[in-house]
Amino acid sequence: MNCREALPLMHEYLDGDLQGSEAKALKEHLIACTACHTLFRELERTDAIVKSLPSVRASDDLSARIMNSLPPLKKRSSWMEWVRRHPAVSVAAVFAVVMFGSFMSMWNDDQQLMVKGTDLQNVVIQGDTVIVPKGHTVNGDLVVQGGKLEVEGDVTGDLTVIDGSLNLASTAHISGQVTKVDEAVSWVWYKMNEFFTVFSK
């Protein structure tokens, strides 16, 4: 067994779906291969954390949108197979790659305000507070990291707040999903992205 073959088996093992000769072969590889052994331990921890977070479990709607937004990677077919067989954990990981891949490098920087969106001219930033004023409409998604988000107007896409606070006024209207991510979850996503980076090479 090589390392690439070992990864999907680790997931099946964590899902409780691995038995017999495959389980034996995986165990033998984990004893022989330090890299996979370390990865397995991390995966075991991450799996436990993800399963304990109901908010990370993807809805069918979210799964469908992630499938549609995936870039046409060469490895796509094997990824897709994997995602189909491990919806809860894999979708969280793919979601991280799709949503947060572009600013992963900023993740460990000092707590700084980061605002991301396609329509930022309708957003007012005051210190560490990001405001969508009453009567204003932000078209598309809005992501705020490390700050306070106050919404009094409309957002037509999804709202994501990372390591910050969210205040929705009674006048606010969000068409998409509202997601709050704290440090524990972002750690999971960060680790998941690392796994995919390693194994998609």
Ligand SMILES: [Zn+2]
């Ligand atoms: Zn290995």
